[in-house]
Amino acid sequence: xxxxxxxxxxxxxxxxxxxxxxxxxxxxxxxxxxxxxxxxxxxxxxxxxxxxxxxxxxxxxxxxxxxxxxxxxxxxxxxxxxxxxxxxxxxxxxxxxxxxxxxxxxxxxxxxxxxxxxxxxxxxxxxxxxxxxxxxxxxxxxxxxxxxxxxxxxxxxxxxxxxxxxxxxxxxxxxxxxxxxxxxxxxxxxxxxxxxxxxxxxxxxxxxxxxxxxxxxxxxxxxxxxxxxxxxxxxxxxxxxxxxxxxxxxxxxxxxxxxxxxxxxxxxxxxxxxxxxxxxxxxxxxxxxxxxxxxx
Amino acid sequence: xxxxxxxxxxxxxxxxxxxxxxxxxxxxxxxxxxxxxxxxxxxxxxxxxxxxxxxxxxxxxxxxxxxxxxxxxxxxxxxxxxxxxxxxxxxxxxxxxxxxxxxxxxxxxxxxxxxxxxxxxxxxxxxxxxxxxxxxxxxxxxxxxxxxxxxxxxxxxxxxxxxxxxxxxxxxxxxxxxxxxxxxxxxxxxxxxxxxxxxxxxxxxxxxxxxxxxxxxxxxxxxxxxxxxxxxxxxxxxxxxxxxxxxxxxxxxxxxxxxxxxxxxxxxxxxxxxxxxxxxxxxxxxxxxxxxxxxxxxxx
Numbered sequence: 001x002x003x004x005x006x007x008x009x010x011x012x013x014x015x016x017x018x019x020x021x022x023x024x025x026x027x028x029x030x031x032x033x034x035x036x037x038x039x040x041x042x043x044x045x046x047x048x049x050x051x052x053x054x055x056x057x058x059x060x061x062x063x064x065x066x067x068x069x070x071x072x073x074x075x076x077x078x079x080x081x082x083x084x085x086x087x088x089x090x091x092x093x094x095x096x097x098x099x100x101x102x103x104x105x106x107x108x109x110x111x112x113x114x115x116x117x118x119x120x121x122x123x124x125x126x127x128x129x130x131x132x133x134x135x136x137x138x139x140x141x142x143x144x145x146x147x148x149x150x151x152x153x154x155x156x157x158x159x160x161x162x163x164x165x166x167x168x169x170x171x172x173x174x175x176x177x178x179x180x181x182x183x184x185x186x187x188x189x190x191x192x193x194x195x196x197x198x199x200x201x202x203x204x205x206x207x208x209x210x211x212x213x214x215x216x217x218x219x220x221x222x223x224x225x226x227x228x229x230x231x232x233x234x235x236x237x238x239x240x241x242x243x244x245x246x247x248x249x250x251x252x253x254x255x256x257x258x259x260x261x262x263x264x265x266x267x268x269x270x271x272x273x274x275x276x277x278x279x280x281x282x283x284x285x286x287x288x289x290x291x292x293x294x295x296x
Numbered sequence: 297x298x299x300x301x302x303x304x305x306x307x308x309x310x311x312x313x314x315x316x317x318x319x320x321x322x323x324x325x326x327x328x329x330x331x332x333x334x335x336x337x338x339x340x341x342x343x344x345x346x347x348x349x350x351x352x353x354x355x356x357x358x359x360x361x362x363x364x365x366x367x368x369x370x371x372x373x374x375x376x377x378x379x380x381x382x383x384x385x386x387x388x389x390x391x392x393x394x395x396x397x398x399x400x401x402x403x404x405x406x407x408x409x410x411x412x413x414x415x416x417x418x419x420x421x422x423x424x425x426x427x428x429x430x431x432x433x434x435x436x437x438x439x440x441x442x443x444x445x446x447x448x449x450x451x452x453x454x455x456x457x458x459x460x461x462x463x464x465x466x467x468x469x470x471x472x473x474x475x476x477x478x479x480x481x482x483x484x485x486x487x488x489x490x491x492x493x494x495x496x497x498x499x500x501x502x503x504x505x506x507x508x509x510x511x512x513x514x515x516x517x518x519x520x521x522x523x524x525x526x527x528x529x530x531x532x533x534x535x536x537x538x539x540x541x542x543x544x545x546x547x548x549x550x551x552x553x554x555x556x557x558x559x560x561x562x563x564x565x566x567x568x569x570x571x572x573x574x575x576x577x578x579x580x581x582x583x584x585x586x587x588x589x590x591x592x593x594x595x596x
Contacts, residue, residue: 008437016445019452127581133572139558139569140565
């Protein structure tokens with residue numbers, strides 16, 4: 001599953017890079033360079049080879065962890081990615097923590113108090129959160145909490161404190177879908193016979209909810225969290241852009257605005273790998289949550 | 297199912313659709329959603345009549361005019377929601393932006409659904425190696441980071457509305473295919489399909505006349521719920537400076553433009569965002585309600 005996806009991603013990326021008008025060498029050196037220099041650099045970069053050879057070279061390089069040189073930043077793409085990825089990972093993971101904490105809590109409360117005012121209010125609130133574009137929310141949060149109220153730094157990344165507002169903004173958005181799904185599956189599970197049995201034998205409500213119901217509701221919840229990984233990555237791209245956090249997202253956005261193709265290609269491929277690994281981790285966690293599911 | 301309702305003696309008005317409509321009417325959030333969906337459609341269609349000014353008329357002396365301040369370019373003489381960095385009327389740009397967003401979303405929906413339904417029903421109905429081959433392609437398409445594709449296609453072909461439509465359609469059909477494939481696989485085992493086959497109907501007729509009508513409910517729901525995705529997608533691209541290019545108005549490029557002036561004119565960034573959220577929320581509310589109404593067993 002992972003291998004055809006990655007082959008597909010490299011192939012389509014590669015084709016796109018070559019369909020796009022504009023000569024990368026001229027982009028790199030400027031329009032006034034003399035033809036001999038251009039020919040020389042082209043040869044040096046291996047751009048004079050036929051396309052399929054270039055593709056195989058790119059794949060062979062990628063397997064060795066060499067994604068080529070950035071045209072504009074004149075640095076190895078792999079190094080640039082490795083330098084920025086930890087920042088993005090920190091943002092995405094803290095956002096995920098916020099999302100799971102808020103999402104589970106709100107979802108469980110909504111399910112336990114079904115049809116209460118609280119339930120209706122949170123369902124409207126979560127749907128609104130899902131409907132709001134993350135970059136807009138980030139922008140407004142930056143204006144209100146950073147500029148007007150001055151509770152948080154406005155932008156940049158110099159201390160862990162700089163990460164708090166971006167993580168909350170990104171996390172809140174994803175907590176909404178987790179909350180909605182938690183509510184639905186919890187409602188399903190609460191009506192099952194074994195939950196009634198647990199209540200009937202006099203267990204405390206807390207134990208019934210947390211160790212009987214929630215455990216069985218976790219599988220679909222983990223699935224949805226897994227499906228959010230891709231959204232979380234894209235979301236952190238936007239959040240990084242708004243808050244000027246120097247992560248993978250800012251790098252990719254800069255790459256595409258400057259038409260730095262190797263860098264774009266590298267960040268996209270890397271993003272796809274992260275995605276596949278994330279999905280794999282989710283698959284593995286099923287076996288832990290539900291012993292009936294065996295890893296094959 | 298249509299045959300059954302037409303010929304048996306079920307009281308008039310008790311078709312699947314009439315039943316669903318009755319259930320939908322009782323769901324208040326869904327009705328509110330529907331009203332707003334219709335409102336946005338109305339605004340988009342009659343933008344020329346409703347907008348107080350042309351979306352591209354400028355008045356450089358009225359840059360960032362506050363909401364309610366007097367205006368030379370609008371018909372009623374005020375900037376109801378204020379003016380942008382070129383003194384254009386924000387309300388008019390939002391109204392025309394609705395047209396852009398909806399056109400994009402509806403055309404993309406039409407294209408992706410036609411391709412998706414065709415491919416999906418072929419894969420689901422025939423199964424075997426055809427299904428295998430199609431499914432592998434779909435998996436790759438669905439895992440592909442589509443943002444990159446938009447960026448590439450934008451650089452290759454520029455960024456007009458047709459290019460955006462192409463960009464969003466290129467990958468969008470994969471999801472529908474998978475969805476329809478699953479439904480068809482389920483339905484093709486049912487007795488009425490077997491009966492149709494026994495009568496010697498062609499495969500195409502069985503798919504179009506007997507299987508697809510029964511997929512209609514879930515399909516309508518998924519269309520309603522995927523329109524907001526496209527609208528948000530355009531806004532996201534525009535926010536990276538890759539969407540529909542100014543001076544043509546779109547909610548996304550208005551938000552993009554407003555970013556640089558947020559401290560001077562916060563309302564400039566707030567209004568298009570509010571328009572976007574209300575529209576997306578309306579589609580989501582309506583879609584959720586529709587799902588519950590069409591399939592009461594799913595009632596949560």
